[in-house]
Amino acid sequence: MEWTDLIVIAVKTAIIYLGMVQVVPIMLIVERRGAAFIQDRPGPNRVGPFGLFQPIADVIKMMMKEVISPRQVNKALYLLGPFLVLLPASLIVAALPFGDFFTLFDKSYMIQIANLDVGILYVLAIGSLGIYGILFGGWASNNKFSLIGAMRATSQIISYEIPLGLAACGAVLSYGSFSLREMVMAQEGTLLGALPHWGIFYQPLGFLLFFIAAFAETNRLPFDLPETEAELVAGFHTEYGPMDFGTFFMAEYMNMATMSALMVSIYFGGWHLPWISDATLLEGLGSRNLLALLQVLTVIVKISFFMLVFVWVRWTIPRFRFDQLMRLAWKNLIPLGLINLVITALIFYFKGAI
Amino acid sequence: MREGLFIAFSLFTIAAASGVVLSKNPVYSAFSLILSFFGLSGLYLLWGSTFMAMIQILIYTGAIVVLFVFVVMLLNLQVIRENSPNLLFVGVVSATVWFFSLIILRVLTRAIPTNVTEIPTNQLRTISKLLFTRYLWPFEVLSLFLLVMIVAIFAITRAQEISHGGEKV
Amino acid sequence: MEAFLPVGFLFIFALLLCIGLFTVKRLLGPRNPIASKLSVYECGVAPEGNARAPFKTHFYLIAVLFLLFDVEAAFFFPWALVYKESLAQGPALLIAMLVYMGFLVLGLVYIFRKDCLRLN
């Protein structure tokens, strides 16, 4: 590997990562305006045209507010907590495919940070590390609300990790690969002449499980038990100051974005436009880099759709109770995940036999 | 590059492992345990075993340590005063003897490493196939073993519940 | 393994972001601490008891079940990877996994029958 390659890879990594971080300010305004739209009120519309500069105002406000770190906390883990949530949320981005290839100086580079052969295992493994920030942060705050909130958050996230894993396993079963890139590549063209060749038509039940588990993993309503403000003040971040809250917030939105990107790559064809194959597009456009741009735009549009669904669901569905949450995970989702696996395996077996 | 990463990961792992042993507070021990497992998975990656590196993070760091942290936080003890170590003489002597005897043995047999060739590329599929062909029987026994574990754990917690007059857990 | 090199880059960038956030917090936020600001927040009421007290073990059961099922679910992945290729050699893998899953389902049924998670 030459040093020019290394530089291109580093710059590519930085651009993709910064692009994912941009989700946070965009979602700040989208969420507030979306909530306002659903509740039939104007929402933030004073700062800039249509309130578009509201995120900037929000961020400045967060930075200028007073930093309080209470006396009873365990200093080291208390300070580390928010970053332990943000780091895994950032690291997941590595495995997500955003496009096929672009060419630069007569060399082609993939539009993905790293094409890992263990892609989906990597995503699940790193995703499971996010709980430590919550656990240690909640414990180090030395506050009863924080500790109970952290325990609840962890119980919820680990309970829904199993359905998530089973749903992902169904996808691995039908694609025969761990690599997210290969999964996307398998979704090109049409299915039965009429449908786009997307994973959701192979794994409808798997997608449903993945979708529900994604909401629980990101602590979004209807699963925001960790911070039920009526019971636990603010859950695990009760004792945290404004910037730490901002960091948790950032991690939440980055998790939402990565979950959306995962759903797009596994079930909704990734960078492929429906029905049209890449070869046809390349002929029409004539240039590899134009095609790459189109693919990235496709992925961004698909991810935005799922982000909007996240907002829509948040302001529409009320919150679960803790026992209802556990019952949903253990009694419904895990058996459904197993059934999904068995059905998929049987279909492949009988299809192979014919 | 490779050697540099190896040294970095090794030192990190050993430092974190000594953190587990030396921390007074079990929460810091658990945190060091996470770091040391992370360093280990880095070492596995350097050896080329991506699958095991991911399993290490997924099961060890993502599940087993969660259990440790949960228990530490549920009991939420004040730090235990460990004025005198448990088995000071036996511990220090056996650990030292173990360490130096093996190191000396290793230095004496320095010439051994052979077969330094290319890493097989399709290791993921090789392991998966072996697991379901040659090692199928142990694999099935494993699931029976886990079932027994589920029953055992609930038997233990239930026995305790009964001895406490059916207190709701 | 070389594929993981960019992950290292990403880790460095994420670390830089964290350090940046931390310094912003340190430099920009004003501080004028007073005693009641620094005390435990319990909705304005004087805190009662210590947060470092043991509580119920219900959460431990959830974590144990998660651990055991996570281990079992992790073994579905290598199976799913080679399942399609192995179909040419007959249904051996299908039967192997059905037996494996049978034990898993037995475990689930045990949990529900004994109501270990107090779901009802």
Place this chain on the structure above:
Amino acid sequence: MNFPLSMTYWSHFVVVAMFALGLLGFLLRKNTIVVLMSIELMLNAVNLLLIETSMRTHTSEGIILVVFVVTVAAAEVAVGLAIVLNLYRMKGSVNLDHFKSLQG
């Protein structure tokens, strides 16, 4: 992709050092939970050796063995910590000094 010989050589030092640390923690610490953590350290030292040997000699047996070790370790931790919780209920402590009622 070749393995430098020095890496194999020094890797064994890492394994031995980690196992020694685990042993030390197992024998010196009085907190039962930390003792269980030390057992995990020892298991992981052996796992590292198995994986290193297996990758160096192109066999898969070591890695398969590690897969089984990880499962058994998970079960061991689950049961071990359940017992610790029980002991805590009975004695109100996790200090090993307080669990001496079976001592002759």
